[in-house]
Amino acid sequence: MIEEQLDKTKDDLIRERLLLTAMQEFMQYGFSRISMDDLAIRMGMSKKTLYKYYPSKEELVKAVLEVRKQRVGELMSFIETKVPKHAFGEKIIQVSQKVAESLSDVQPHVMYDLKKSFPLIFEDFDAFKKASIVKGFTSALNEGRASGVFRDDIPIELAVHMHLTLISSMMNPEYLSSQKYTPLQVFNMILRCTMEGLCTNKGRSIVEASLFTKTVL
């Protein structure tokens, strides 16, 4: 009776731990591959108790994705407000870094899985993610272009998608753990490549010429 307050808090803690565990498992293996049995085992509780906290798998999935949405939103508004307007270099690096962090635990196949298992939830999440990440990225790239720092001979949405794709597929634990470099090192190398290209100054003109003849074909 006296501990009613405390009991509620404890329940909330467990619910939170469950949410985070589910997120981790779902993001790594996919929503359909992780069963409620799996989660119960992973949590060290019975399914009965599990269903006390979330009345169905769908509710749990929803809750997980709400947290993701929230995180992405916070992240983007942070960058938009805190990074000085004309520090384009700074800005794109910050955006990239944040995106890298927030995506580093999502395996690419997981979204296909979600789309198949819970199409409506997927739709909702995907729309939000695209809108906010792409917006942050696009604005950073546009500012850089306006200042003549980024090239403008490549469609902006393609550049955004490319950069995003690269980060999200390389900054995941499975690949990172097979490498001898730290995540930060890998991230910096990716950024170097995208920003500066693989070529030396000498090589750049050669390759550019070669590419030009190819494109005309």
Added chain:
Amino acid sequence: MIEEQLDKTKDDLIRERLLLTAMQEFMQYGFSRISMDDLAIRMGMSKKTLYKYYPSKEELVKAVLEVRKQRVGELMSFIETKVPKHAFGEKIIQVSQKVAESLSDVQPHVMYDLKKSFPLIFEDFDAFKKASIVKGFTSALNEGRASGVFRDDIPIELAVHMHLTLISSMMNPEYLSSQKYTPLQVFNMILRCTMEGLCTNKGRSIVEASLFTKTVL
């Protein structure tokens, strides 16, 4: 009787068409998601007939992946033998292009699916693919480095993986069909970015400085 020869040929043609159809469906939707019923319908034949050509799903999957292996192999040895030794620009572009072609119909989630459904077949295929593609790519990059055309401050296996990742995740029909550019255009833009970076000459030094301070942190 007289047409025994002809009959066999006809059977072979059907078997081949089945193989190609299965490949297409498997590569797009995944091995476990396409059932034998699906394939029978897609082929306009009954399951009975389908099982005449391949005695089990596993055999069909194996056959499909053997064809893929074969294609990759041919492709790589073609490049290795036909492209002149010192045309590094040419060579990396060719390798990229061929890889792009051969991967453009494989959705990333399909390999996860295979790994889960037929682990042994996956293992075999993956080892082969990695070995041959990475080999071709690495040798092209190395030659470019030796000639001072490619930078050598980025680990080679990372550069290879990066390039490969980018191509395989952007050159798939789902993304391409949502774009207003042709596959060739998209491909060329990717190559431009990887080879030259997103920056203008002016911006390159600024970003490089910014990256440097970040990396030291």
Added chain:
DNA sequence: ACCTAAGAAACTAACTGTGTTTCAATAGTT
């Protein structure tokens, strides 16, 4: 007309996964 091969569709059997229920054990309360 006959015979063989193909199709359509039902069927088996196994497996999977969500959500529920039963029953025994346990912890907290009085």
Added chain:
DNA sequence: AACTATTGAAACACAGTTAGTTTCTTAGGT
């Protein structure tokens, strides 16, 4: 120590899926 509420373990029901088989019918070639 006796009572109560909560939990775990395991079995369960129930629905969906799919590989592979079988039965019966139909069409085409000879």
